[in-house]
Amino acid sequence: MKKNVCPDRLPDIQAAKCDNNGEALSWVGMEQIDLPVEIAGRPVSAKVNAGINLLSSPDAEKGIHMSRLYLLLDELTQGEMTPALLQHVLGAFLASHQGRSNEASIEVSGELLLSRKSLNSNHAGWKAYPVVLNAGLTPSFTVTLSVGIPYSSTCPASAALSRQVAEWQFRHDFGNRIDPLSATEIAQWLGEKGMPATPHSQRSWAWVSIRLPSDAASLPVLQLIDYAEIALGTAVQTVVKRSDEQAFAVANGQNLMFCEDAARRLHHIFCAAPFCDTFDIRVEHQESLHPHNAVARIHGKGGHHAT
Structure with a gap:
């Protein structure tokens, strides 16, 4: 019976020289990697994109060793996601391809489930917030945090x-x-006839992206969500008893908003946010009157610049 033969050295085709000029590639890596991570103390089933650039040289190799990047990503599963942890993993990406790359990036996306209290009845329910983290080492280190916040808007x-x-x-x-x-x-x-016509309202979304200060020690996900919901005043609800629904109707009546109003409210509050370097805001009112959406965008500098 023949024994399985295990050669001392397996072929490394990625390390072979390119057949052509070995042009530089701006990004090479993997997308949609499944990874369990922890953000703001909560577990998140995340999808991760990870990669590096590939420099040009006369003896350029065909490609990168993606398995090295994949294995290094496991460090992101060992505790709370922080800017320091992201920077460490990005540095390890570059070290694993020494001399062949000088830029690395990681994108982490998922939904953060938070328990939110009702407006009046003292109940609580769970709400999912889409979260995206983009970290880059180019060679400076930057982290951008993006969160989607659903709310109600009455025209x-x-x-x-x-x-x-x-x-x-x-x-x-x-x-x-x-x-x-x-x-x-x-x-x-x-009570009987006082509302012969009702104003239209719709579920709306605020997409807030902030660039973190260079000295940020944590990811301010909860602060970002709280700032946005306070500014808008009409966050969508989870558990709703009749008293909560009435309180929600009052909140909508006291916070009438075009998409332009919502964008300006968010701009005003994030200009004072100490956890924010710069920000970009996009609001989307998913119209009940029209088959299209009303959208406004705005950007600015956060309160970090005032400190």
């Missing part, structure tokens, strides 16, 4: 038109009255 124009219809209905019902109206009659009318 100010639609609200004004609805109020006008209510006014017309009131004049129609009471315009010929000579005697004074009592508070009881008015309250009864409001």
Whole structure:
């Protein structure tokens, strides 16, 4: 019986010289790698893109050793994701291809599940926030954190038109009255007919991307979400009892917003955010009136610059 033969040295085709001029490649790596990570103290089932550039040289090799990068990514699973950990892994990427690369990047995407309290009834439920981390070493180190925040937006124009219809209905019902109206009659009318038209509202999204300060020790995911939801005032809810739904209706009535209003609210609050170097904001109102969306974008510098 023949024994399996294990040669002392296996062929390394990636290390072979290129057949052509060995042009530089701006990025080579892997996408959609499954990885369990921890962000803001919560487990996240993430998809990871990881790669490096490939420098040009007369004796350039065919490609990179992707398995080296893949194995190094396991360090991201060993504890809380931090800027320092990302920088360490990116440095290890370059060290694993010494002299062949001087840029490395990692993108981590997933959904962060957070427990959020109801508005009034003291219940709590879970809500998923899309999160994307982009870290690069080029040779300076940068980290960008992007989060999607769902909220409700009620159209100010639609609200004004609805109020006008209510006014017309009131004049129609009471315009010929000579005697004074009592508070009881008015309250009864409001309860039965006071809303003959309703303003349109829709689920909306704020996509906030911030570049972290160079000295950031952690990923400010929770702070970013809280800042955005405070600015908007109408975060979508999880558990909803009747008192919560009423409180949500009040919040929408007190925070009428075009997409332009929402973008400016977010700009104002993130200009003061101490955990933010620069930011980019995109808001999307998924219209219930139209088959298209209303979108606004804005960018600026965060409160870190004021410290």
